[in-house]
Amino acid sequence: MTKKFEVALIIDPGSPYDRRIVRGVAEYVHRVRREWSIYVEEDLVDRLPDLQAWGGDGILANLDDERIAAAVMSLGIPVIGIGGGYGFYEHHPEIPYVRTDNRAIARLGAKYLLNLGFRRFAFCNEPLTKFNGWAKERADAFADVIREAGFPCDVFTGRHSPAKQWRQAQASLQEWLAKLPAPIGVMACHDGRARHVLQACRTLGLRVPDDVAILGVDNDDLMCELTRPPLSSIEQGALRVGFEAAAMLDQLMQGNQLTQPQLSVPPEQVVTRQSTDVTAVADPDVAEALEFIRLNACKPIHVSDVLDLARMSRSTLEARFRESIGRTIHAEIRRIQLEEAQRLLITTNIPIKEVVQRVGISSVQYFNSVVRNATGQTPGEIRKRALR
Known part of the structure; x- marks a missing residue:
C-alpha cells in the first residue's frame, strides 16, 4: 500500500513559471501514483504554512526568499529547493536543488x-x-x-x-x-x-x-x-523542474539517498x-528561398523545389547560401525538419512514426540516424527528458 505524505509546495502560484512547476509536480504524482496531500497557497502572505502546527512530511520551496529559507531549514524534514540558484540559496548549498540551466x-x-x-x-x-x-x-x-x-x-x-x-x-x-x-x-x-x-x-x-x-x-x-x-x-523547462523536484523529494521521504542532489534542467524550445519572424540576410534571393524553406520544409520539399523558386542554377544559389548563412540548401531544409521534430518530441505524445511523417523524412530508421547524428541522442531519449 502506498504511504500517504503531506507536502508543502512553497512558491508563487501567481507566476506562470511557477504554475508550470506545479504542473510538473502534479505530473509526477499522477505518473507514479503517489498519495500526496499538497499544500499550495495563492495568497503570498500565506504561502508559508504554520510549519510547527502543520507537521508535514516534505517541502518543495523557492529558496531565493530569505523568510522561506530560514523557516524551512530547521524543521528536520526533507526539503528540495527550486529557484534561480542565487539569493539565500547560496547560504545552504547542501540542500538538494533543481534549477533551470x-x-x-x-x-x-x-x-x-x-x-x-x-x-x-x-x-x-x-x-x-x-x-x-x-x-x-x-x-x-x-x-x-x-x-x-x-x-x-x-x-x-x-x-x-x-x-x-x-x-x-x-x-x-x-x-x-x-x-x-x-x-x-x-x-x-x-x-x-x-x-x-x-x-x-x-x-x-x-x-x-x-x-x-x-x-x-x-x-x-x-x-x-x-x-x-x-x-x-x-x-x-519549468515542467521538468517540478517533476524532478517531486521525484527527489519522494526519494528522501521514502528514506532513500539521492544519487544526484543538484540538477540543472535544459530549456524546452523557442x-x-x-x-x-524575419529572415535577416542581405541577399534578397537567399532571404526569399529561406522563407520558402521555413514554410515548406516539412511537406516535404527538396533542393530542386528551392531552385525552381529561385530560378537560378544550383551552383549559383548554393554559393550564395554559403556566403549568407554558411550552410547548403539541403542542410537548411534538414535543419528546419529537425527543429520541428524536436519540438514534436518534446511537446507532444504522438508516436515517433507520426513525427517522422509530419516532418517529411522518408523512414523511421533514417529519422533515427539523422536525429542521433545531429543531437547525440535518439528520438526516444529526447522524448524521455521531456516528461510528456
Whole structure:
C-alpha cells in the first residue's frame, strides 16, 4: 500500500513559471501514483504554512526568499529547493536543488538568432543583484556563443530598476538601442525585459522585427501576446523542474539517498512569434528561398523545389547560401525538419512514426540516424527528458 505524505509546495502560484512547476509536480504524482496531500497557497502572505502546527512530511520551496529559507531549514524534514540558484540559496548549498540551466537557455537563444541570419547581436540584461545571478549567466553564455561564431555582441545592463525608476530606465535603454546597428538580433534576460526593449523600439521608431528582432525568456503566453508585435520567447523547462523536484523529494521521504542532489534542467524550445519572424540576410534571393524553406520544409520539399523558386542554377544559389548563412540548401531544409521534430518530441505524445511523417523524412530508421547524428541522442531519449 502506498504511504500517504503531506507536502508543502512553497512558491508563487501567481507566476506562470511557477504554475508550470506545479504542473510538473502534479505530473509526477499522477505518473507514479503517489498519495500526496499538497499544500499550495495563492495568497503570498500565506504561502508559508504554520510549519510547527502543520507537521508535514516534505517541502518543495523557492529558496531565493530569505523568510522561506530560514523557516524551512530547521524543521528536520526533507526539503528540495527550486529557484534561480542565487539569493539565500547560496547560504545552504547542501540542500538538494533543481534549477533551470541558464547557460543552455542562452545558447539556445543565440543559435536561434544566428540561424535567422543575423550578423549583429545584443543582449539586454537587468541591473544585477544577489538574487539574479542567473541573468549574468545568460548574458555571458549568449555573448560567448555569438563571439565564437565570429560576431560582436553588445551587452546592456542599465543602472536603474524599471520597477522603481521607469522613466530613467527606459531613457538609458533607448540611448543604448539608438546606437546599435540595424538589423540586429536582441535577446533579453526574461520576457519582462524583452517588453521593455520592444517599448523602447516603438518610442525610437525602430521596426520590430525588421530593424530589431527581440527574443525573451519564460514564454508567458499572456504577456507575450499582449505586446505588439507578439513576443517570441524561450520556454524554460519549468515542467521538468517540478517533476524532478517531486521525484527527489519522494526519494528522501521514502528514506532513500539521492544519487544526484543538484540538477540543472535544459530549456524546452523557442516559441516563435512576430517579434523574430524575419529572415535577416542581405541577399534578397537567399532571404526569399529561406522563407520558402521555413514554410515548406516539412511537406516535404527538396533542393530542386528551392531552385525552381529561385530560378537560378544550383551552383549559383548554393554559393550564395554559403556566403549568407554558411550552410547548403539541403542542410537548411534538414535543419528546419529537425527543429520541428524536436519540438514534436518534446511537446507532444504522438508516436515517433507520426513525427517522422509530419516532418517529411522518408523512414523511421533514417529519422533515427539523422536525429542521433545531429543531437547525440535518439528520438526516444529526447522524448524521455521531456516528461510528456
